[in-house]
Amino acid sequence: MENEDIVIRVRDLVKKFGQFVADDHLSFDVYKGEIFGFLGANGAGKTTAIRMLCGLLEPTSGELTVAGLDGFKQREAIKRRIGYMSQKFSLYEDLTVNENIRLFAGIYGIPTRIRKEKTEELLEKLELTSARKKLVRDLPLGWKQKLAFSLAIIHDPSIVFLDEPSGGVDPVTRRRFWDLIYEAAHEGITVFVTTHYMDEAEYCDRVAIMSAGKIVALDTPEALKKEWDATSMDGVFLKLARSNE
Amino acid sequence: MMISVGNIEKSYGEVKALRGVSLEVKEGELFGLIGPDGAGKTSLIRILVTLLKPDVGSATVNELDVVKDFRKLRNQIGYMPGRFSLYPDLTVEENMTFFATVFGTTIEENYHLVKDIYQQIEPFKERLAGRLSGGMKQKLALSCALIHAPKVLVLDEPTTGVDAVSRKEFWEMLKRLQKMGITILVSTPYMDEANLCDRVALIQDGKILTIDTPEKVTQSFGHKLWAIRSDNMYLCIRHLREHSESDSVFAFGEYLHVTWKDQDMQADEMEKYLSDLGHTNVEVKRTEPGIEDVFMDLMQKHDN
Amino acid sequence: MKQLLGFIRKEFRHIFRDPRTMIILFGIPIVQLLLFGYVITTEIKDARIAILDKSHDEVTREITHKLLSSGYFKLDAMLDNEGQIDNIFRQGNVKEVVVFQDDFGKRLKRDGQANVQVIADASDPNTAQLLSNYTNAIVQDYLQKKFVNYKIPLEIKPQVRMLFNESLVGAFMYVPGTMALILIIISAMMTSITIVREKEMGTMEILLVSPLKSHHIIIGKVTPYLILSVINAVTIVILGNLVFGVPVRGSLILLMFVVILYIMLALSLGILISTIAASQFSAMFVSIMALMLPTMLLSGFIYPIDNMPVVLQVLSNIMPARWFIEAVKAVMLKGVGAGYIWKQLLIMAGMTIFFLGISVKKFKLRLE
Numbered sequence: 001m002e003n004e005d006i007v008i009r010v011r012d013l014v015k016k017f018g019q020f021v022a023d024d025h026l027s028f029d030v031y032k033g034e035i036f037g038f039l040g041a042n043g044a045g046k047t048t049a050i051r052m053l054c055g056l057l058e059p060t061s062g063e064l065t066v067a068g069l070d071g072f073k074q075r076e077a078i079k080r081r082i083g084y085m086s087q088k089f090s091l092y093e094d095l096t097v098n099e100n101i102r103l104f105a106g107i108y109g110i111p112t113r114i115r116k117e118k119t120e121e122l123l124e125k126l127e128l129t130s131a132r133k134k135l136v137r138d139l140p141l142g143w144k145q146k147l148a149f150s151l152a153i154i155h156d157p158s159i160v161f162l163d164e165p166s167g168g169v170d171p172v173t174r175r176r177f178w179d180l181i182y183e184a185a186h187e188g189i190t191v192f193v194t195t196h197y198m199d200e201a202e203y204c205d206r207v208a209i210m211s212a213g214k215i216v217a218l219d220t221p222e223a224l225k226k227e228w229d230a231t232s233m234d235g236v237f238l239k240l241a242r243s244n245e
Numbered sequence: 246m247m248i249s250v251g252n253i254e255k256s257y258g259e260v261k262a263l264r265g266v267s268l269e270v271k272e273g274e275l276f277g278l279i280g281p282d283g284a285g286k287t288s289l290i291r292i293l294v295t296l297l298k299p300d301v302g303s304a305t306v307n308e309l310d311v312v313k314d315f316r317k318l319r320n321q322i323g324y325m326p327g328r329f330s331l332y333p334d335l336t337v338e339e340n341m342t343f344f345a346t347v348f349g350t351t352i353e354e355n356y357h358l359v360k361d362i363y364q365q366i367e368p369f370k371e372r373l374a375g376r377l378s379g380g381m382k383q384k385l386a387l388s389c390a391l392i393h394a395p396k397v398l399v400l401d402e403p404t405t406g407v408d409a410v411s412r413k414e415f416w417e418m419l420k421r422l423q424k425m426g427i428t429i430l431v432s433t434p435y436m437d438e439a440n441l442c443d444r445v446a447l448i449q450d451g452k453i454l455t456i457d458t459p460e461k462v463t464q465s466f467g468h469k470l471w472a473i474r475s476d477n478m479y480l481c482i483r484h485l486r487e488h489s490e491s492d493s494v495f496a497f498g499e500y501l502h503v504t505w506k507d508q509d510m511q512a513d514e515m516e517k518y519l520s521d522l523g524h525t526n527v528e529v530k531r532t533e534p535g536i537e538d539v540f541m542d543l544m545q546k547h548d549n
Numbered sequence: 550m551k552q553l554l555g556f557i558r559k560e561f562r563h564i565f566r567d568p569r570t571m572i573i574l575f576g577i578p579i580v581q582l583l584l585f586g587y588v589i590t591t592e593i594k595d596a597r598i599a600i601l602d603k604s605h606d607e608v609t610r611e612i613t614h615k616l617l618s619s620g621y622f623k624l625d626a627m628l629d630n631e632g633q634i635d636n637i638f639r640q641g642n643v644k645e646v647v648v649f650q651d652d653f654g655k656r657l658k659r660d661g662q663a664n665v666q667v668i669a670d671a672s673d674p675n676t677a678q679l680l681s682n683y684t685n686a687i688v689q690d691y692l693q694k695k696f697v698n699y700k701i702p703l704e705i706k707p708q709v710r711m712l713f714n715e716s717l718v719g720a721f722m723y724v725p726g727t728m729a730l731i732l733i734i735i736s737a738m739m740t741s742i743t744i745v746r747e748k749e750m751g752t753m754e755i756l757l758v759s760p761l762k763s764h765h766i767i768i769g770k771v772t773p774y775l776i777l778s779v780i781n782a783v784t785i786v787i788l789g790n791l792v793f794g795v796p797v798r799g800s801l802i803l804l805m806f807v808v809i810l811y812i813m814l815a816l817s818l819g820i821l822i823s824t825i826a827a828s829q830f831s832a833m834f835v836s837i838m839a840l841m842l843p844t845m846l847l848s849g850f851i852y853p854i855d856n857m858p859v860v861l862q863v864l865s866n867i868m869p870a871r872w873f874i875e876a877v878k879a880v881m882l883k884g885v886g887a888g889y890i891w892k893q894l895l896i897m898a899g900m901t902i903f904f905l906g907i908s909v910k911k912f913k914l915r916l917e
Contacts, residue, residue: 041408042379141283170281170449171436171541175495179482182496186479198409199437202498221499233498234437237409294758296916315914316760324758330751334566335559346555347759389755 005032006065007158007190008053013062013071015048022048024213025062030159030192035185037204037221038194039237045213046194053192054161055079067158083189085152086163091144093137097128100136101151108155122150142173149180159190166200178203198234209237211244246305247272247397247428248293253302255288255451262288264451265302270430270444275423277442278432279536285451286432287327290401293430294324307396320348323395323427327402329382333375337366337385340374341392348393358425359388362418380411387418391427398422400431404438416441436537447540454543459536466534466542468492469508472500473515475524484522495541500528502538552761556769563743564773573739578731578781582788585723596621596680598645599637601628608654608695612665615691616647621683638670645669645680724789725877726850728782728808729870733815733844736778738836740819744770745832754916763912771816778815782808786881798884807880807890810897811873815840817904818869824911844870872896 008030015023023045030036040046051057053066055078064071067081084090091100101122105115123129126146136144145166153160162181166174181203185191193204201207202221209217209224217224217240221233228236248270255263263285270276278286291297293306295315304311309318331340341363345352356363362384369377374385383403390398400419404412416438423429431442439445440459447454447462455462475481478496485494485503492504503515512529519527564570598616602609616622625643628634634646648666650656657663667684669677744766747753756766786804789795797804818840826832845851847861848870854862865871876893879885887894 170284170544171537172495172544173281175541178496182479182482186477196406196408199435199498203496232437234409238413241408241410291916296754296757298915298917319758320760322758324755326751326754328751330755332559332563332750332752335562339559339562343555343559344755344759347552347756347761349552349760 006030007032007034007067008036008192009063009065010053011063013049013052013064014060015045015052015057016060021213023052023059026215028208028215028218030190032158032190033185033188034206035181035191035193035204037201037207038192038210039196039198039201039207039233040210041196044210046210049210050161050163050192050194054082054084080155081158083152083155083157083160084163085148085160085165090148090152091136094135096133096135097123097139097147098132100147101154104151104154110155118154122154126150140173141169142176145169145173145177146180149177149184153184153189157189159192160184162191162193164195164197164200165193166197198232198237201233207233209240211240216240216244246270247274248276248304248306248430250289250293250304251302253289253292253299253304255285255292255297255300261451263292263299266448266451266453267302268446268453268456270428272428273423273426275419275429275431275441275443277439277445278430278448279434279436279439279445279540280432280448281434283450284448286448287401288451289448290399290430290432294322294399295319320393321396323390323393323398325386325390325398325400325403327405329386331374331382331386331389334373336371336373337377338370340385340389341370344389345392350393352392355392355394358394358422359391361421362391363388379407380414383407383411383415384418387415391422395427397428397430400429402432402434404433404435412438436535436540439536445536447536447543449540449544449547452547454540454547462536462539463534466539468504468542469510470532470534470538471503471505471512471515471529472497472532473503473519473527473529474500475519475527477524480522481519481524484519484524488518493541493545497537500532502532502534504542553765553769556761556765557772560743560769560773564777570739574735574777574781577734578727578785579788581731582724582727582785583792585727594620595623596645597625597643598622598647598680599626599628599634599643600624601631601634601646601648602653603651604649604653604655606652606654608657608663609649611695612649612688612691613647615687616684619683619687621680621687634668638668643670644677645684647684723850724785724793724795725874725881726848726870728785728877729811729848729850729873730841730844731781731785732778732808732812732873733818733840733870734836735781736774736812736815737819737822737840738833740771740774740816741822741826741832741836742829743774744820744823745826745829748827749829757914757916763909763914767820767909767912771820774819775809775812775816778812779805779809782812795881797881799880800886803887804877804880807873807876807894807897810894810901811869814869814873814897814901814904817901817908820908820912821904824908824913843868847871848874850874869897869900 006029010029011027013023013026014021026049038046038050048057052059052064052071055066055071055075058075059071066078069078069081071078092103095103098119101119102115105118110118123132126143128143128147131139136147139147149165166177169177181191193200195201204221206218206220207224208215219227224236225231225233228239230236230239246269250266250268253263253266266285266289278289280286288297292299293304293311295311295318298312306318307321309321311318332343335343341352366377366381366384366388369381374382377385387403404415407415419429419431439462442459444456444458445462446456455465457465473481473485478501482494482496482501485491485501490505490507490510492506494501494503515529516527564574600613602613617624626637628637628646637643637646646668648668650664653663653665665688667681669681747756786797790797822832822835826835847865848868849865850870854865854871857865872893876890879890
């Protein structure tokens with residue numbers, strides 16, 4: 001890949017909280033349009049790493065470039081270039097579909113004159129036009145998920161961070177959701193997925209696995225499965241965990 | 246029959262959680278209730294453990310009616326709810342002692358049952374339950390659910406949100422309990438866990454899609470299944486769906502799982518179709534269906 | 550029985566391990582008592598008054614001196630005529646004006662009667678009431694000591710409440726009130742929160758599926774708070790006695806009986822709230838809105854019931870704290886026996902049975 005295709009560049013990134021090293025010399029690149037999976041058990045240092053990538057935390061040392069912006073000095077600018085979605089907290093359940101769209105368009109500073117047009121476009125794409133006046137809480141989970149994702153990328157960010165995006169939903173809804181993610185990636189948005197559901201990792205182009213503050217594996221799911229002689233990412237994770245004990 | 250459910254319906258206001266569910270679990274069986282969030286798993290389980298009353302239909306556990314005989318039944322069921330439901334401000338040992346006392350027994354009396362599991366957390370018995378790791382919390386919860394030597398163990402999504410290692414250990418524990426003669430009903434949203442059960446019920450939208458052994462469930466898949474991939478998965482999905490003969494096209498990890506209306510469709514035909522549309526590194530192979538393929542297939546049949 | 554004891558032991562562990570609960574249980578009562586005892590009552594310190602002495606004799610001078618040396622009052626002005634009274638109130642400088650009639654001392658000795666008029670600024674009714682009570686009591690006190698051999702009533706009707714409070718300490722009125730407030734907070738709010746917490750955490754599911762009966766759960770939850778509340782009530786009585794010198798004139802056993810009855814009433818309200826509230830937050834909200842505020846405002850604790858609009862007076866009848874405060878005051882300050890407070894006891898007992906009945910009925914054996 002060419003250098004200009006690197007959207008997230010991480011070199012020897014360290015984050016300490018007092019004596020505790022949450023992230024220990026992380027180094028990796030994420031490319032434009034890639035679906036990048038970031039895995040690890042709770043407490044592995046995942047959350048801290050993502051907060052740095054999102055500009056919410058200043059790293060202790062190392063190099064960090066996100067969407068061409070410096071992760072130390074341009075943290076505010078980074079926040080404007082990224083989108084974020086977690087399954088639980090993204091939408092306001094007591095507002096209608098329309099109101100949610102308008103709200104997020106406003107938050108992300110979409111100019112008023114194209115806001116209306118954008119809203120219609122989005123409603124049509126999600127097949128929600130007839131449900132536009134419905135409260136979000138009354139929508140089926142799958143629709144909420146799609147709406148939340150679409151709103152996370154309403155401002156055409158360079159990168160969208162997804163936190164356990166499809167855990168728990170039925171397999172068909174989950175496929176429909178991944179269809180949307182594939183489409184976003186196809187259009188050039190980099191998708192950064194954090195999850196501890198191993199089967200979600202199977203859908204990613206490449207995955208990094210974190211353990212105890214370090215990246216212990218980084219490759220395509222296929223290569224990882226081959227390397228660890230496993231039939232699923234679950235198996236990879238199991239064997240990795242065992243080898244680290 | 247250890248558990249027998251007859252045509253149960255349950256609604257919360259306008260929302261129908263269960264629309265006529267029937268199933269039977271044999272004594273000593275490890276039975277899986279498999280379905281996504283909102284399928285009705287928790288409602289069914291709560292009815293079986295006497296926490297809810299069905300609107301329509303009836304159910305018995307160990308020949309006791311879940312509504313009429315709920316007092317007697319409560320002594321015989323071990324129940325582990327979906328969330329971690331122990332006292333985080335009590336120590337491991339205090340939690341165990343409390344639940345033992347509540348059920349009118351002691352840790353010593355039934356120690357043989359929980360020994361395997363409890364020994365793993367016993368070194369931390371002075372620790373507050375809230376400070377345990379996810380896997381250890383689960384072991385404690387399971388120990389507490391077993392402390393009164395129940396005939397039936399009912400677990401609601403015990404492995405949700407737990408890492409892969411702990412999940413595997415947990416299933417091994419269930420297998421051992423089954424060998425001790427305890428009947429186990431466990432629900433899970435993970436389709437891949439179906440294969441660890443003796444029999445499974447696939448549940449979706451308050452209805453049972455099918456009940457059988459995992460092998461027979463996958464054998465029931467009535468189509469040839471193909472695994473297909475290319476460098477551009479997004480376009481690959483779109484192009485295959487645009488094909489007039491394609492039946493279902495779903496992403497399945499790094500491959501797409503595809504079925505055709507025409508069962509005689511050949512691999513080279515598919516490859517040529519994609520290559521002609523400019524796809525590179527096209528790979529097409531036959532693959533065996535999993536529980537998830539069957540689930541999706543049944544789901545769509547039910548919708549139509 | 551063993552199950553129940555196990556449950557109670559667990560409940561005590563919850564309480565002793567949670568610093569917040571401990572603070573609410575033991576910190577707040579003490580702070581609140583001291584707060585009400587000191588801060589609120591010291592408003593009466595150095596209240597500015599004016600005196601219109603039409604007599605200027607030995608007696609009026611001595612009474613004036615007594616008033617001003619009591620520490621409660623501070624002289625703002627000596628007035629010359631009645632026309633000034635209105636003006637000085639309007640200026641807002643004084644809270645009270647004391648008017649001695651002419652030939653005050655002479656009349657007192659000759660007729661056994663003399664008039665002193667106490668005019669208070671009633672825009673603040675509580676302070677006005679207190680001030681006039683204090684003034685009356687000081688005058689009374691002076692008369693009793695000065696004219697030991699005379700039987701001379703003054704032409705001023707002292708307030709009934711102050712009659713039993715010679716040493717003029719405001720804390721006397723606040724100790725029963727504080728007790729009413731603290732006991733309702735601890736008993737009702739804490740029990741409702743602790744029951745709802747089990748619902749929120751999901752542990753209630755396991756308790757329900759266990760062979761425990763609902764009365765086990767209720768008694769197990771309530772007993773620790775009953776014990777702690779009694780300890781609290783005793784602490785308040787002792788503290789009131791040591792710090793503020795509030796006496797217990799009546800039977801201590803009767804007092805404890807009143808206290809325990811009131812605690813049971815508050816606990817039954819707590820259980821009732823727990824059957825309605827779905828979250829700890831709403832349990833707290835309901836407790837504060839439905840119990841704490843009305844207790845403070847409508848029980849006669851801070852605002853005298855007699856000064857309330859009729860509607861609120863009627864409403865105060867359903868405040869458990871109202872009856873409790875009446876009963877406690879009667880036992881502590883008047884030293885009466887059970888025969889004098891049977892009405893209050895009966896009302897509280899009736900309320901307890903009523904609320905307990907509803908909550909046991911509403912307490913669910915299942916999740917719906």
